[in-house]
Amino acid sequence: MGSKKTSNTKSYEIRVTENANKDFDEITDYIEFVNFQPSNAIMVGESIIFSISKILANPHSYKECKYLPTKIKMYRQTLCLSWNIFYRIRDYEIVILGILHTARKPSIIKKLRSVK
Secondary structure, eight states, X not given: OOOOOOOOOOOOEEEEOHHHHHHHHHHHHIIIIISOOHXXXXXXXXHHHHHHHHHHHOGGGSOBOTTSXXXXXXXXXXXXXXXXXXXXXXXTEEEEEEEEETTSOHHHHHXXXXXX
């Protein structure tokens, strides 16, 4: 009489592009060296890393990126403090495309489609 639960969880691999790594470094360096707030830079960096780990746990739970629409909704984004993290889901791979401030122009976001 016991019921057996089957799990449909996919195992995803995550890849952070060089573009996203550059964005991360620029954000934390700006906070640390321009704003002279090293402890705040560490907090922001840790928050971004934590948000990326949450994406890995359930990538489809975040909203589709309205600037990069597709039929299969492969481009998604999540908000971390004042930055959007943009990523693409393909098969069993999550690709972090970029980390941009929420005030950035949509034309900058549209360029993420060509990031490999």
